[in-house]
Amino acid sequence: MEVKSRRGDGALQCRIQIGPHAIVSDAPRTSGGEETGPEPHDLLAAALAACTSLTVTIYARRKSMDLQDIEVSIQHGQRGDTYELVRNIHYIGNLSAEERQRLTDIANKCPVHKTLSGQIQIVTEAH
Incomplete structure (x- = not known):
């Protein structure tokens, strides 16, 4: 299984592709993120x-x-x-x-x- 990550829409957001599934990860606001997904x-x-x-x-x-x-x-x-x-x-x-x-x-x-x-x-x- 391959997992891929690319920058997302936010300052620190990442879009993660796991096979056919997509999720978003982000950093907390205190670190410059927007908390749009789990860290x-x-x-x-x-x-x-x-x-x-x-x-x-x-x-x-x-x-x-x-x-x-x-x-x-x-x-x-x-x-x-x-x-x-x-x-x-x-x-x-x-x-x-x-x-x-x-x-x-x-x-x-x-x-x-x-x-x-x-x-x-x-x-x-x-x-």
């Missing part, structure tokens, strides 16, 4: 939240668990030299303590979590 770190947090929800839901369905809904919230920001993502998962349904623990174990194995927790290499090619 890049919000998109990163959103990727973790969405991947967590999807991964846990797929697992719970496969195991016939009574997961009726899942709410994932991510608090994020710079903390000293570290960028911190704090994930809070709320399981809704008739689940035992063991099932909740297993779902949390599965959440920690979602692909985005594994990517962010592992070694990342960024190769930049400028033309």
